[in-house]
Amino acid sequence: MAHDSLARYRDKRDFRITGExxxxxxxxxxxxxxxxxxxxxxxxxxxxxxxxxxLDGVLLSWAVPKGPSFDPSDKRIAIHVEDHPVDYADxxxxxxxxxxxxxxxxxxxxxxxxxxxxxxxxxxxxxxxFALHGQKLAGRWELVRxxxxxxxxxxxxxxxxxxxxxxxxxEFDVITALPDSVVAHPLGSIxxxxxxxxxxxxxxxxxxxxxxxxxxxxLAPQLATPTARLPQGDGWIIETKFDGYRLxxxxxxxxAHLITRNGHDWxxxxxxxxxxxxxxxxxxxxxxxxxxxxxxxxxxFNALQNAIDGHQNDAILYFLFDVPYWExxxxxxxxxxxxxxxxxxxxxxxxxxxxxSESFDAPAAQVFLAAAELGxxxxxxxxxxxxxxxxxxxxxxxxxxxxxxxxxxxxxADREGAPGEIGSLLLGVNEDGxxxxxxxxxxxxxxxxxxxxxxxxxKLATEAAPFPLANMRGSxxxxxxxxxxxWVKPSLVAEVEFAEWTASGLVRQASFKALRSETPASDVxxxxxxxxxxxxxxxxxxxxxxxxxxxxxxITKLDLVRYYESVADWMLPHLAARPVALLxxxxxxxxxxxxxxxxxxxxxxxxxEHPAALWPGHxxxxxxxxxxxxxxxxxxxxxxxxxxxxxVEDLLQPDRVIFxxxxxxxxxxxxxxxxxLLVQTLLGELGLAAWLKTSGGKGLHVxxxxxxxxxxxxVKAFSRAAVQHLARAIPQxxxxxxxxxxxxxRVFVDYLRxxxxxxxxxxxxxxxxxxxxxxxxxxxxxxxxxxxxxxxxVGNAREYLSFRTTDPWSGFWSSAQTLTGAIExxx
Numbered sequence: 001m002a003h004d005s006l007a008r009y010r011d012k013r014d015f016r017i018t019g020e021x022x023x024x025x026x027x028x029x030x031x032x033x034x035x036x037x038x039x040x041x042x043x044x045x046x047x048x049x050x051x052x053x054x055l056d057g058v059l060l061s062w063a064v065p066k067g068p069s070f071d072p073s074d075k076r077i078a079i080h081v082e083d084h085p086v087d088y089a090d091x092x093x094x095x096x097x098x099x100x101x102x103x104x105x106x107x108x109x110x111x112x113x114x115x116x117x118x119x120x121x122x123x124x125x126x127x128x129x130f131a132l133h134g135q136k137l138a139g140r141w142e143l144v145r146x147x148x149x150x151x152x153x154x155x156x157x158x159x160x161x162x163x164x165x166x167x168x169x170x171e172f173d174v175i176t177a178l179p180d181s182v183v184a185h186p187l188g189s190i191x192x193x194x195x196x197x198x199x200x201x202x203x204x205x206x207x208x209x210x211x212x213x214x215x216x217x218x219l220a221p222q223l224a225t226p227t228a229r230l231p232q233g234d235g236w237i238i239e240t241k242f243d244g245y246r247l248x249x250x251x252x253x254x255x256a257h258l259i260t261r262n263g264h265d266w267x268x269x270x271x272x273x274x275x276x277x278x279x280x281x282x283x284x285x286x287x288x289x290x291x292x293x294x295x296x297x298x299x300x301f302n303a304l305q306n307a308i309d310g311h312q313n314d315a316i317l318y319f320l321f322d323v324p325y326w327e328x329x330x331x332x333x334x335x336x337x338x339x340x341x342x343x344x345x346x347x348x349x350x351x352x353x354x355x356x357s358e359s360f361d362a363p364a365a366q367v368f369l370a371a372a373e374l375g376x377x378x379x380x381x382x383x384x385x386x387x388x389x390x391x392x393x394x395x396x397x398x399x400x401x402x403x404x405x406x407x408x409x410x411x412x413a414d415r416e417g418a419p420g421e422i423g424s425l426l427l428g429v430n431e432d433g434x435x436x437x438x439x440x441x442x443x444x445x446x447x448x449x450x451x452x453x454x455x456x457x458x459k460l461a462t463e464a465a466p467f468p469l470a471n472m473r474g475s476x477x478x479x480x481x482x483x484x485x486x487w488v489k490p491s492l493v494a495e496v497e498f499a500e501w502t503a504s505g506l507v508r509q510a511s512f513k514a515l516r517s518e519t520p521a522s523d524v525x526x527x528x529x530x531x532x533x534x535x536x537x538x539x540x541x542x543x544x545x546x547x548x549x550x551x552x553x554x555i556t557k558l559d560l561v562r563y564y565e566s567v568a569d570w571m572l573p574h575l576a577a578r579p580v581a582l583l584x585x586x587x588x589x590x591x592x593x594x595x596x597x598x599x600x601x602x603x604x605x606x607x608x609e610h611p612a613a614l615w616p617g618h619x620x621x622x623x624x625x626x627x628x629x630x631x632x633x634x635x636x637x638x639x640x641x642x643x644x645x646x647x648v649e650d651l652l653q654p655d656r657v658i659f660x661x662x663x664x665x666x667x668x669x670x671x672x673x674x675x676x677l678l679v680q681t682l683l684g685e686l687g688l689a690a691w692l693k694t695s696g697g698k699g700l701h702v703x704x705x706x707x708x709x710x711x712x713x714x715v716k717a718f719s720r721a722a723v724q725h726l727a728r729a730i731p732q733x734x735x736x737x738x739x740x741x742x743x744x745x746r747v748f749v750d751y752l753r754x755x756x757x758x759x760x761x762x763x764x765x766x767x768x769x770x771x772x773x774x775x776x777x778x779x780x781x782x783x784x785x786x787x788x789x790x791x792x793x794v795g796n797a798r799e800y801l802s803f804r805t806t807d808p809w810s811g812f813w814s815s816a817q818t819l820t821g822a823i824e825x826x827x
Contacts, residue, residue, distance in 0.1 A: 009023050013100055019094075021087040022085070047796065051078060109182055111135060128142065208334075210333070213325075219286050241377045243377045245308075277318065284327055339388070368401065400527070409488060428466060437467050437506070492521070559795070565631050583768055642765070658702070691705070694774075694775055710819060
């Protein structure tokens with residue numbers, strides 16, 4: 001190689017403008033230090049992957065347009081480009097316009113590599129074989145030069161060697177499956193994840209960080225933070241989330257005292273369990289764990305409550321997972337993995353009722369899926385190197401398999417025909433310093449429990465509602481409704497299982513489980529729901545995967561299924577609980593296509609089918625509420641997903657209004673962009689915030705979130721009045737009448753989509769048009785930079801999302817607005 005091989009790198013860049021690292025000299029590193037490799041995903045004029053191997057103080061670099069593949073039959077073109085400085089391996093960011101390689105860069109994979117044989121000789125010969133040890137790539141690979149001397153491009157081929165890591169492309173496409181930055185979303189070593197995760201050490205636990213300290217009289221337990229995503233990479237201890245009561249054991253002079261999370265002494269209540277704890281060889285300490293009762297091998301909370309309240313509670317088991325103090329030593333600064341190793345030795349096999357909470361030696365996503373299939377409540381995930389802290393922090397997180405959490409009981413209604421029993425409980429959660437209505441629950445108890453709840457709540461009766469009544473708009477007890485609940489002082493906490501959170505922040509299909517006396521009402525907040533499709537979705541077998549859906553691009557059915565699988569976590573908030581109309585294309589978009597709105601014609605596995613009574617006189621409505629349902633629909637040839645403007649919770653009261661900008665013949669894209677800004681300006685004058693997305697076809701969608709309090713006729717009338725106002729004010733740009741003849745040279749702002757049962761293509765939905773564009777949420781700041789309404793498509797949308805650092809619609813979900821003022825203004 002040339003003496004100064006970084007000269008070309010420097011000559012191509014202006015380091016006063018670009019944020020890329022400079023390159024004065026080669027990097028000198030110890031010869032014993034492993035060689036680094038990095039693959040950077042680079043969206044410049046087009047998407048490609050920059051494959052870089054450290055050698056002789058620089059990064060040898062190739063541009064790989066399609067990226068690597070684990071399938072040995074996939075031979076990827078790799079263009080050998082200028083050497084880069086070693087510091088470039090850490091570069092993520094945006095290269096400014098008009099600079100060489102202008103565009104966005106993320107670190108797609110990194111790790112170390114080992115040449116097979118002499119690397120310098122291999123480069124000179126044009127055949128370099130090597131092993132990768134990355135977060136996404138592993139095993140043996142090869143680069144082979146295929147260009148001839150004198151060719152303009154130094155072309156090579158990159159391909160996977162056949163070994164234990166090789167996998168068919170149809171089985172696993174690493175580019176599609178793992179598109180994101182390993183800096184923002186670290187995975188840890190793939191080899192450790194697959195081969196040697198969680199191997200238990202036989203060595204003595206390291207307690208060197210312990211300090212001598214007297215046993216404290218009280219100890220507040222460490223609490224877990226709810227999470228909506230599973231952590232990736234190593235360094236986490238994964239345990240079962242038990243459906244029980246948190247309990248600590250304080251041992252003094254070999255006598256156990258059982259203390260609840262809130263400091264209540266349950267030793268007398270659980271005397272036999274205290275005796276079991278005393279069988280452990282511990283004279284002084286604090287132990288942390290959870291008590292449960294198992295039914296068919298699974299924790300059963302109702303059975304636990306019955307056992308606690310009854311005289312015979314020998315069925316209660318105590319699963320211990322931490323030991324903060326032991327024999328005059330404070331272990332809280334000892335890493336968790338060492339504390340647990342020590343605890344496991346202390347417990348041994350002394351008792352059948354006092355057990356060690358075992359961890360799972362497998363990837364978090366795999367464990368979560370297994371836990372969900374078993375019917376467990378969820379997982380506890382704890383940083384292996386964390387200290388014990390009497391607080392709630394991100395070192396301990398909890399991921400729930402089922403939608404289940406605690407709510408503050410804010411009111412009740414009597415059971416019809418049985419005034420001595422509860423018929424329904426009104427629920428609340430704390431939000432921004434005050435209680436907010438979160439829906440109601442009217443099932444899950446027997447007559448005895450209903451009477452018990454009625455008796456407890458009657459003693460807490462009050463005249464004042466504990467939350468603003470405006471929170472209850474659209475509910476059966478909302479403003480202007482005839483019936484009213486009995487309000488109570490918000491001190492009782494109930495655990496409730498439910499189907500989902502609605503877009504308006506209410507629980508749906510809720511079922512009461514139990515009162516939770518150990519949780520203060522002030523601690524109750526809306527908990528995170530696990531929505532990461534990598535953890536929760538199933539893998540479907542795709543029939544006819546190679547069938548071409550779009551002849552203009554060659555997009556196949558497998559491409560479409562993988563697209564929907566990859567965007568599920570972005571798309572589901574726009575789909576969940578909304579009735580859908582599904583555009584199916586069994587013979588591709590060039591063949592016959594048809595809409596399916598109900599379940600009676602063809603069954604679609606995984607989709608939620610709602611009772612006929614929800615919409616009398618019509619077929620059963622369908623909703624797409626999970627990643628499984630989304631992917632299963634795509635497998636059954638669904639191309640487009642169109643949704644109502646309301647949810648099944650408030651079917652006849654829309655929670656959004658949509659202005660669909662549909663350009664007529666001869667309208668330029670610039671005029672469509674300007675039309676969107678004019679619509680936004682009008683809405684702003686009416687006091688309404690709006691969000692923007694491309695249609696995936698020719699136009700744009702401007703979406704206004706609403707509180708679900710008005711009926712469809714009223715909302716549609718508002719949208720018609722707004723469009724007519726635009727057409728009167730700027731007739732050269734807008735038209736309020738549909739039909740191609742009416743909108744020639746102008747933009748028709750379609751208000752008809754705001755009628756009952758009318759639908760609009762959902763965000764992230766593909767479109768059954770040549771090119772298969774997708775509807776993409778964007779920010780208003782992006783509007784003038786958009787190139788077209790189908791700028792993003794099935795082929796490039798997911799890659800675009802992997803570079804996006806913020807959600808332009810993050811504020812949409814909490815911005816329910818009222819139309820009262822806007823209607824008066826237009827009126």
